[in-house]
Amino acid sequence: MCGIFGFISNDTSGLKPNQLKHCIDDLAVLSESRGKEAAGVAVATQDAIHVHKRPVAASLMIASRDYRQFFARIFNLPGGIKPGHLLDRPLSVIGHSRLVTDGAQERHENNQPVISNGIVAVHNGIVTNGDTLWHEFPSLKRAFAIDTEIVLSLTRHLCRQKGSLVEAAKNVYKLLEGVVSMAMLFDDLDYLLLATNNGSLYMCSDEKKGIHVFASERYILERWQSRRAGEKIMRDAVIQHIKAGTGVLVNIQDLCLYPFSLSEEMDPVDISFPDTARRKIFDIPSSAKPLPSLGLGRLGGAPSIPKGVLKRAERTAAAVAALRRCRRCILPQTMPHIRFDQNGVCNYCHAYRPVECLGREALEHEIEKHRRSKDEPDCILAFSGGRDSSYGLHYAVKELGLKPLAYTYDWGMVTDLARRNISRMCGKLGIEHVLVSADINKKRKNIQRNINAWLKKPELGMVPILMAGDKQYLYYANKIKEQTGIKLVMFCYNPLERTEFKTGFTGVAEHGGQYYYDISFLKKFRVGAYYLKQVVKNKGYINPSLGDSLHAFYVTYFANRKFTRLYEYIRWNEEQILSTLNAEYNWEAARDTSTTWRIGDGTAAFYNHIYYTAAGFSEIDTFLSNQIREGKITREVALQRARTENLPRWDSIKWYCDIVGIPFLDVVKAVDGMPRRFDV
Numbered sequence: 043m044c045g046i047f048g049f050i051s052n053d054t055s056g057l058k059p060n061q062l063k064h065c066i067d068d069l070a071v072l073s074e075s076r077g078k079e080a081a082g083v084a085v086a087t088q089d090a091i092h093v094h095k096r097p098v099a100a101s102l103m104i105a106s107r108d109y110r111q112f113f114a115r116i117f118n119l120p121g122g123i124k125p126g127h128l129l130d131r132p133l134s135v136i137g138h139s140r141l142v143t144d145g146a147q148e149r150h151e152n153n154q155p156v157i158s159n160g161i162v163a164v165h166n167g168i169v170t171n172g173d174t175l176w177h178e179f180p181s182l183k184r185a186f187a188i189d190t191e192i193v194l195s196l197t198r199h200l201c202r203q204k205g206s207l208v209e210a211a212k213n214v215y216k217l218l219e220g221v222v223s224m225a226m227l228f229d230d231l232d233y234l235l236l237a238t239n240n241g242s243l244y245m246c247s248d249e250k251k252g253i254h255v256f257a258s259e260r261y262i263l264e265r266w267q268s269r270r271a272g273e274k275i276m277r278d279a280v281i282q283h284i285k286a287g288t289g290v291l292v293n294i295q296d297l298c299l300y301p302f303s304l305s306e307e308m309d310p311v312d313i314s315f316p317d318t319a320r321r322k323i324f325d326i327p328s329s330a331k332p333l334p335s336l337g338l339g340r341l342g343g344a345p346s347i348p349k350g351v352l353k354r355a356e357r358t359a360a361a362v363a364a365l366r367r368c369r370r371c372i373l374p375q376t377m378p379h380i381r382f383d384q385n386g387v388c389n390y391c392h393a394y395r396p397v398e399c400l401g402r403e404a405l406e407h408e409i410e411k412h413r414r415s416k417d418e419p420d421c422i423l424a425f426s427g428g429r430d431s432s433y434g435l436h437y438a439v440k441e442l443g444l445k446p447l448a449y450t451y452d453w454g455m456v457t458d459l460a461r462r463n464i465s466r467m468c469g470k471l472g473i474e475h476v477l478v479s480a481d482i483n484k485k486r487k488n489i490q491r492n493i494n495a496w497l498k499k500p501e502l503g504m505v506p507i508l509m510a511g512d513k514q515y516l517y518y519a520n521k522i523k524e525q526t527g528i529k530l531v532m533f534c535y536n537p538l539e540r541t542e543f544k545t546g547f548t549g550v551a552e553h554g555g556q557y558y559y560d561i562s563f564l565k566k567f568r569v570g571a572y573y574l575k576q577v578v579k580n581k582g583y584i585n586p587s588l589g590d591s592l593h594a595f596y597v598t599y600f601a602n603r604k605f606t607r608l609y610e611y612i613r614w615n616e617e618q619i620l621s622t623l624n625a626e627y628n629w630e631a632a633r634d635t636s637t638t639w640r641i642g643d644g645t646a647a648f649y650n651h652i653y654y655t656a657a658g659f660s661e662i663d664t665f666l667s668n669q670i671r672e673g674k675i676t677r678e679v680a681l682q683r684a685r686t687e688n689l690p691r692w693d694s695i696k697w698y699c700d701i702v703g704i705p706f707l708d709v710v711k712a713v714d715g716m717p718r719r720f721d722v
Contacts, residue, residue, distance in 0.1 A: 043452075043461055043477055044154070045073030045139040046164040046243075047257040048225050050234060052132040052297050054252035057275065059117045062129060064271035069255070070100040070137050072262045076166075076477045077141030084155040084162045085116055086134040086227045086234075086294065086321065091162050092116055093325040095153045099481075100139045134234055134294045136225045138164040141452060141479050156190040159198040160229040160319055165190040166242055166258050167221025168465035170628075175217060193222060207313040208302050211237055211289060215304045219628070220465035221475060223258065227294075229319040237289030237304060241474040245290070246279040252297050256284075259476060261525045283417070286472030345696040345706060351714050354722070355655075355690060361722045362658040363685070371667035372680050376658045376719040378546030394671045397537045397613075405611035409442060412530035419447040419474065421530045422522055424515065424605075425467075426450065427460030428642040432467055432629060433619040434534030434608045439471050446532070448475045449522055451515035454482035454701070455489075457694075459630055460642025466627050478518045485511045488587030489702045495582025497712045502656055503547035504576050505649050507583070510594035512645075516601040517593075531605045536614055538668040541661050543653075548572040566599045616674070634693040636686050639665065644701075647694035654688050656716045662687045 047069040051057060057065075070081060081103040082095025094112040096103045103109055138154035155162045169175075169189040175196065176184050182195045193214060201210035215222065215237065223238035236243060236256060244263050245256040255276060257263045263281050266272040284290060291300040291313065365374040369386035381389045414420040423438055423446040425431045438444040448468055450456070468475045492507050523531055549572055550565050561569075573595065577583040583591075620638060623629035632641040640646035640661070650660035666680040675683075699706040 043077065043141045043168060043221070043465065043475075044164075044166045045076035045258045045262070046137065046166045046223065046225055047073050047139075047262070048134070048136040048164075048234070048255070050132075050134045050254040050292055050294055050297060051129060052252040052295065053129065054250075055129055055275075056251060057129045057253075059113070059129065061271060061275070062133065062135075063113050065255070065266075065275070066135055066137065067104045068266050068269050068271055069257060069262070070104055070139060072265050073137070073139040073257060074100040075262075075479060076258060077139045077479045078481055078483070080140040080153040081138060082140075082153055082155050082164075083135055083137040084164075084227060085113075086162075087116065088131060088321075090321050091227055091229060091323045093155055093157060093162060093323065095138075095155060095325075097153060100137075132294050132297075134227060134292075136162070136164050136227060136234070141477065141482075154188075154190065156186070156188060156194065157323055157325055158185070158191050158194040160323070161194040161198060161226050162229075162323060163190060163194055163224055163226040165193065166223040167240070167469065168462055169193065169218055169222060170220035170462050170466050170469075170630075171218070189220075193218065193224065194226070197226065207231070207233070207235065208289075208291065211235060211302075212304050215239055219469060220462070221469040225256070229321040229323055231313065232293060232295050233313055234292040234294050235289065236284060236292065238284055239286055239304065240468045240472055241283065241286035242476075243284040244281055245284060246276060246281045247299070248276055248279050249297065251275065253279075254292060254297060254299070255279075285417075286474070345692050347692055347710065348707065351710055354714055357722050358655055358658075358718075359685070359688075361718075361720055362654070362688075365658050365720055368667075370677070371670050372663055372677060372684055373667050374658050374663070374720075378543050379551045390667070391671060394668070396672060397609075399609075399613050400611045402612060405442070405606075405608075408606055408611075409444065409530060412528075414445075414528075419445050419526070419528055421446045421532055422449050422476075422519065422526065422528050423447070423532045424449055424519055424534065425464060425475070426642055427456065427462075427464040427467075428640070429619055429623060429629070429638050430536050430609070430614070431534040432463055432623055432627070434532065435467050435471065435473065436622060436626070437608065437612070438532065439473065446473055447522075447526065447528060448473050449478070449519060450475065451478045451480070451512070451518050452482070453480045453512045453514070454485040455509075455512065455644035455698075457642055457644045457697075459632060463627075463630055463642065466629065470627055476522060478522075480511070480514070485590075486702045488585075488590055490704055491585040491587050492583065492591075493702065493704055493709070495580055495585070497709070498582055499576075499580045500652075500656070500712070500716050501547075501576060502653065503544075503549070503572060504583075505547075505652055506544050507573075507591055508649060509645050510587070510591040513594035513597045516597045516603070519605070520602055532608055533605045534608045537607075537609050538614065538672065539661070539665055540668060541664060543659075543664060545569055547657075561599075569599075570595060616669075632691075632694070634691045635689075637662070637683075639687075644694070644698055647691035648698045650688070651690050651695060652713055652716075655713055655718075657719045659684075660688055 049065055078099040080097045081100035084091055084093045140154055154164050169192060172189040172192045175192050196214045197210050200213050201207050204210050221240045223242045226235040242258050244260045246263055247254045260281055267276055287304045289302050367374050368388035368391060370391045373388050373390055412420055421444045423435055425435055425448040438446045488511060496504055519531055548569050550568050631638050653660040663684050666684055669675045670677055670680050696706045699709050
């Protein structure tokens with residue numbers, strides 16, 4: 043989920059201190075694409091490990107005065123390296139650019155590099171069974187909230203038991219669930235340990251110069267090699283993949299590499315911890331102001347809802363239950379542009395075209411054109427952490443024999459639950475994960491601005507502007523395709539998730555097409571004209587998010603979509619999907635709803651509450667109606683599920699309000715006071 047990187051050199055590198063710092067700076071900034079909430083580095087010299095970490099983006103950290111002073115102190119230590127002189131002794135640097143998951147970044151010890159048990163480490167991924175492991179090893183004492191700590195505690199504990207660092211690493215990884223790509227420095231060993239269970243780790247080396255460099259993605263190293271500092275010293279170095287289920291020990295004195303497997307029994311080198319430490323660890327807590335804390339359930343407990351709001355919600359549910367509905371599906375009379383025939387069947391049912399699957403054979407034929415060599419990914423699979431893309435990843439690996447590169451665009455509304463499920467899946471399947479992280483603080487500020495504008499003049503047709511920030515996932519899918527040269531891009535859109543009513547609320551009639559963007563150019567123009575009209579009427583929408591919103595409109599309707607859609611070839615089966623995910627991956631569901639749909643999207647609970655409150659239906663109703671039309675469920679089952687699944691998800695709505703910085707109760711009351719499209 044985060045970006046890790048490092049630079050190891052010895053006395054043959056010929057580098058000057060400023061060159062080393064420029065290399066580290068570039069690696070930090072390039073790794074920022076994987077997380078911008080915190081950053082840090084650790085520098086190991088012969089007698090100490092110096093740690094510098096701050097709760098800000100890497101680009102801000104390296105521009106700070108205290109960061110420059112940090113390196114100046116290292117290079118001016120008594121008997122150490124002097125500015126302007128060549129580096130005449132080994133120096134090892136590990137770094138981290140963080141997307142916050144476990145452990146809020148307000149607490150210095152939760153940011154990375156993490157320090158525990160004489161180990162300084164950086165970690166990419168999420169340990170999803172950390173609490174269980176702390177319980178199973180009661181002799182280990184937990185000090186922090188961050189999941190990385192259990193890995194370090196277990197490594198030290200098991201190394202003492204096994205007498206070997208490599209054996210300890212193997213046994214630690216057998217215990218862990220989730221993605222764990224690590225780099226560890228030790229206060230008592232002249233080794234750096236690199237290991238990964240999903241393959242999100244790459245290294246390039248120049249043994250003649252005495253330099254090793256590593257990062258979470260091949261593209262990060264390629265970009266680094268093309269920059270001034272990297273090009274000068276490592277332009278022609280070959281980038282090697284540290285594959286899933288493997289690791290490398292690096293001797294930080296002579297830079298010898300000792301690769302090993304996390305599953306095979308052979309030990310290439312036997313390293314055990316000595317009795318005494320040789321390096322002191324220096325870590326000065328930050329005085330920098332952190333960004334707002336992130337994470338589901340971290341910013342408050344169960345919300346307190348005013349009795350008046352709860353009673354009105356009950357009256358709304360009763361009024362919704364009394365709405366006239368289609369006799370075949372469950373769409374109500376408040377659906378935009380709905381009409382009923384003499385038998386009470388709606389025009390949406392009449393216009394519906396059943397999903398026609400192209401079949402497994404056609405899918406095999408398509409992917410055969412793109413299969414690559416055994417060691418190379420042959421597919422980019424867009425992976426949100428939701429149930430459909432999770433099953434899609436399983437199917438691609440287990441059924442199709444593909445080697446996917448999982449890709450996630452995190453714009454700040456991917457829930458911690460989704461992130462944990464991403465980590466579970468990629469860790470279990472050994473799949474490399476490319477994360478593109480937006481400037482989450484900026485994205486959430488944009489959402490805040492647009493909610494405040496929307497609340498002044500609530501319009502159902504403008505609700506999609508609250509989700510505009512996520513549409514760049516299409517842009518970055520194409521970008522990663524260019525960067526990697528992988529031609530096959532697979533999406534796991536559910537063909538039954540048709541939400542044309544969002545376009546309908548702009549005054550443009552639904553079309554019954556399979557995807558929301560499959561409308562004529564004239565209708566796209568009319569939708570754009572509606573948005574422009576609303577912006578003119580409500581000047582609050584003219585804010586710094588406007589460029590993001592315009593780009594979102596463009597990529598929504600005009601972006602290149604030459605993707606392979608899995609569920610156009612295989613039939614979507616909810617029962618099979620959930621049974622597979624639960625049985626094989628311990629897949630996690632939400633606590634505040636009975637449905638497993640949309641639980642990885644932090645905006646869904648909020649906007650569906652708006653639609654249900656004001657219009658008497660939500661995405662849930664249109665999704666269930668399509669399942670009826672496909673013969674997957676009965677109308678009676680759909681009605682019961684709609685009543686249950688449309689209940690307000692107060693916990694998730696409060697989480698949403700908290701992280702974008704808007705008062706929960708004010709928003710709930712404002713939505714509650716919206717004009718209804720039906721009588722309450």
